[in-house]
Amino acid sequence: YMEMEKWNACGVDILPDLTGRECYIGVDLSAKIDLTSVTFEFPYDDKYVVLSHSFMPEETVERKRKTDKVPYEMWIRDKWITVTPGGAVDYRFVKQYILETAAEKGWRIKEICVDSWGFGQIGADLLDEGYEAIEIVQGMRTLSEPTKDFRDMVYNKRVIHDKNPVLTWAMSNAVTREDHNKNFMLDKKKSVERIDPAAATMNAHVRAMLNIDKSSVYEERGIISL
Numbered sequence: 001y002m003e004m005e006k007w008n009a010c011g012v013d014i015l016p017d018l019t020g021r022e023c024y025i026g027v028d029l030s031a032k033i034d035l036t037s038v039t040f041e042f043p044y045d046d047k048y049v050v051l052s053h054s055f056m057p058e059e060t061v062e063r064k065r066k067t068d069k070v071p072y073e074m075w076i077r078d079k080w081i082t083v084t085p086g087g088a089v090d091y092r093f094v095k096q097y098i099l100e101t102a103a104e105k106g107w108r109i110k111e112i113c114v115d116s117w118g119f120g121q122i123g124a125d126l127l128d129e130g131y132e133a134i135e136i137v138q139g140m141r142t143l144s145e146p147t148k149d150f151r152d153m154v155y156n157k158r159v160i161h162d163k164n165p166v167l168t169w170a171m172s173n174a175v176t177r178e179d180h181n182k183n184f185m186l187d188k189k190k191s192v193e194r195i196d197p198a199a200a201t202m203n204a205h206v207r208a209m210l211n212i213d214k215s216s217v218y219e220e221r222g223i224i225s226l
Helices: 004-009 058-068 072-077 091-105 116-128 140-155 165-173 196-211 215-221
Strands: 022-028 036-044 047-057 081-084 108-115 133-136 159-161 176-178 184-186
Touching (some): 004 140, 022 091, 022 196, 036 091, 036 165, 036 196, 047 058, 047 091, 047 165, 058 072, 058 081, 081 091, 091 108, 091 116, 108 116, 116 133, 133 196, 140 184, 140 196, 165 196, 184 196
Parallel strands (some): 022 108, 047 081, 108 133
Antiparallel strands (some): 022 036, 176 184
């Protein structure tokens, strides 16, 4: 899916000031024993700033380290991944992380975009608390254009990220499936390694892409508008 040299070129050591900025939050809850991921995506002038965080149940860390062959312990130590108690990710930790991080950083939550599988787990709670929770249907009609658009933004260096190694790993793992109309989306079944942080990013981008001026990119491609 992603040409990694171009993805890496979008990484920065110092992020722009995002205080007071609106963000679209993508959530990929996946299975409870696997990696669960959250992406905060900020429209920033004519670019996007993308920040990611993941969660893993403590009882599966050692097994996943052996099967996935990546440095989970280092990523946990460096706070790219939060370990949750027990053998399954407790979604209350995910919700708490989203709300507390946004409040601490002064970010304004515009929408929280949750995959269909997990929407019933967390979406209703967020709606009850007054947040705009959006169910993101995991199909071509919903995800194809955002998946294409996000890659276009990266290739035109209009994405900014903080070199998160877990998100970068996921982007390097991501592969797509395509239909007869050349629509495509990320495919977890075809991906040999984990892509959950990338999937969370696509969920956020479904909504974030509607709120930025991308005219110059589409003029280059010969397309007038979305």
